[in-house]
Amino acid sequence: MKLLIVSLMSAFLIAFGELHPVQADDTTEKPPNVSFGVAGSFNAFSAWERKKGDQYTGFHLSPGYGGGFIYEKMYNNLLGIYSGIWFNRLSLNIRMKQPLDPLAYNFPLNLLPMKLTVHGLSVSFPLSLIVSLNTSNFSFNILGGIKYTHIVESLGRPDNTALSYKKNIDILPYLNQPQFGFTLGINLKFRIATFIDLFLGCMGNLYVTSLIKGRNDTALLYDISAVSGVMFRTNIFPMMDKL
16 A cells, blocks of 8 residues: 555656746647546456466456546657556456365365356556657557556355355455556557547556465466547646646
8 A cells, every 4th residue: 555655646746746837939839748538448357377386276367347537648749657547347267176185075076176256346546657659640659557456345156066055255355455566558549629539459467466365376467458538638737828
């Protein structure tokens, strides 16, 4: 949480630190360099078992979706920053299997894998650098940076006859709710009006915080997203330009 606060404060200090009054020019108008927008995403979630443990765990791609509010500031025609807040509906398909042990009390039942479908909610805060290549009505953006995600709800539904009496299991206490990771992607922007852009793109996120607590394996959450939305550019900054 401390890292989240420091990251957000740094983003806003960078974003607004360079805002300063400028002299009015009769012939040149300062172009808009700040954008606010709304967007939605379709996601595919899974986890990478970077370090294997005693129990076999398999993860399969599962669908999800999200939406949020976006903030962008361009410092020049090439570089800028991207941030915002995203609300995500995530899912995971997990397949767990005990190692072969003929002496186990539940042998041979322990040979049967247990399948678990997990649904959850999370909130994300990205902070990325934008590298932009522009024409008059089109912009190609490369984004790369860091991302903080906090899992706020996670319910598992077991696909197992022995556990069929349990409809949903709260597995949030078994997860590392704060997730820190890296993000990389591209956006294609199309100017449709003086201060309005439509965009679409794709993003990939890989988290470096282990997903599951208290195990000797390490599973890292990742997702791939298709994103689209609308950006509203504004030239009200710096405020003194309007005086």
